[in-house]
Amino acid sequence: MMKIPFNRPVPVGNEEKYLIESLNSQKWSGRGPKTIQLEKLFKEKTHSKHAFFVTSCSSALELSCLLSGIGPGDEVILPSFGFVSAANAVILRRAKPVFADIDLNTWNLSAATVEPLIGSKTKDILTVHYGGSTAGVDDLRKICESRKIFFIEDAAQSLGASRGKLPVGPTPWTSCFSLHDTKNISSGEGGIIATDSAELASRIEIMIEKGTNRQKFFRGEVDKYTWVDVGSSYVASDLLAAVGLAQLEKLEIITQRRMAIYQQVREALGDFGGRISWQQFPKEIIPNGHVLAFRVDTERRDQILSDLKSHGISATFHYVPLHEAPFAKAIGVDQSSLQNTFKVSYGLVRLPIFYDMTDKECAYLIEKTRSVLESRLS
Ligand SMILES: Cc1ncc(COP(=O)(O)O)c(C=O)c1O
Structure with missing residues (x-):
């Protein structure tokens, strides 16, 4: 593995x-x-x-x-x-x-x-x-x-x-x-x-x-x-x-490589028949391949993360909503629910991405992510 x-x-x-x-x-x-x-x-x-x-x-x-x-x-x-x-x-x-x-x-x-x-x-x-x-x-x-x-x-x-x-x-x-x-x-x-x-x-x-x-x-x-x-x-x-x-x-070289990995994974996975969604970039925006993440149904996210881990892939969540944090509650700045924040925070699957990821690693990442999504989103 x-x-x-x-x-x-x-x-x-x-x-x-x-x-x-x-x-x-x-x-x-x-x-x-x-x-x-x-x-x-x-x-x-x-x-x-x-x-x-x-x-x-x-x-x-x-x-x-x-x-x-x-x-x-x-x-x-x-x-x-x-x-x-x-x-x-x-x-x-x-x-x-x-x-x-x-x-x-x-x-x-x-x-x-x-x-x-x-x-x-x-x-x-x-x-x-x-x-x-x-x-x-x-x-x-x-x-x-x-x-x-x-x-x-x-x-x-x-x-x-x-x-x-x-x-x-x-x-x-x-x-x-x-x-x-x-x-x-x-x-x-x-x-x-x-x-x-x-x-x-x-x-x-x-x-x-x-x-x-x-x-x-x-x-x-x-x-x-x-x-x-x-x-x-x-x-x-x-x-x-x-x-x-x-x-x-080396900013340009690093950005180019990260974007190449980002695009390769995003294109290979597609939207999985509408079951995963990616961050949308308005056309004037050129991102930098910093985050490789998509959103799934919040009920299925944690299982997907743990399946990926069982394949040796360190996928993770990202920000937990700040308005729900214990300190926000303690100082009285918690708020009623923010629906999109909930969906993105608890539905996000963040995959590894780094400059020196090899083509072999990238292919493995795609193959295993695809198989986990097939089994968990069908
Ligand atoms: C959006 C955002 N702001 C601020 C920070 C904090 O950065 P630093 O560790 O340089 O303080 C991070 C770190 O992950 C971040 O993602």
Whole structure:
């Protein structure tokens, strides 16, 4: 029996070389040469004006909530079908998360699911680009512009994805990327916060340095550095930037391979006579092969996952609805049911996908998934 892990991070080029250079540079802390190169390359590849390498996407989300200025009494609309870091970023500011449903086809927030929740207390909308898809974002941006709401893009999964001719990234507010091991591009742990706003960028530079103007001091713009704003220790080590840089250099090759695997599996399985459904991408959206997942009847999902495991395939579920979580209940931000979230969360089968999956592994994945679906969905 073949064993296919859920994910397999691998070096793709200069990881070792850059890591050794970094080890020998005597600059192991943050904002060193590798960080500067990583941020420059990220800006080039995503067309973003400003980008900062931070400890994680969770940190980038916390920074975004800090930047938006939310506090007690304010509300932030976000998907329940999302990662816990987004909800924590809101709670840490003592604001209230208001969980919105997703669209059943795109698995993202949409204007239709968000608009009914907007009220006078809504200060931010935080959307998740599931599987790198920005479906719904244009409408949400328009809503935010017209109502002066701060818009946060949780683009943790989005490096390498694009909308029309533009990569995911540029925004007048903030977009937050993850370089965690499980993502297409990894620095082990790490994240990037990007913005096209010079004003936000100058605050981010301070906030990530514990609220000090340390970077201005290093550039010789002030004669000593001091505490000038709220902040924390969000700067990530240059050793991690070295790994992230090597990976980012290969973004196109990694994305191409993941998309090839994604398309091969999706085409081979089809829709199984209408018994499985895939995430729908509006035509201008080009995803990045981050998530290989389809939805089945919620009653059958767990059995399918366990059958796949018995064939050595580490298939898994994804987000459990945040609005049903024990902590949401404990702090009174649970809500009545969100039907599409329920169907996607409890019906999702997430198959392994990673850059160096071999053709043999891919064929095995298809063959076993097909046979499990045949036996469980007939
Ligand atoms: C949508 C989303 N947001 C945020 C995160 C958190 O990323 P990090 O581990 O870099 O903090 C994840 C991680 O899986 C995620 O999927």
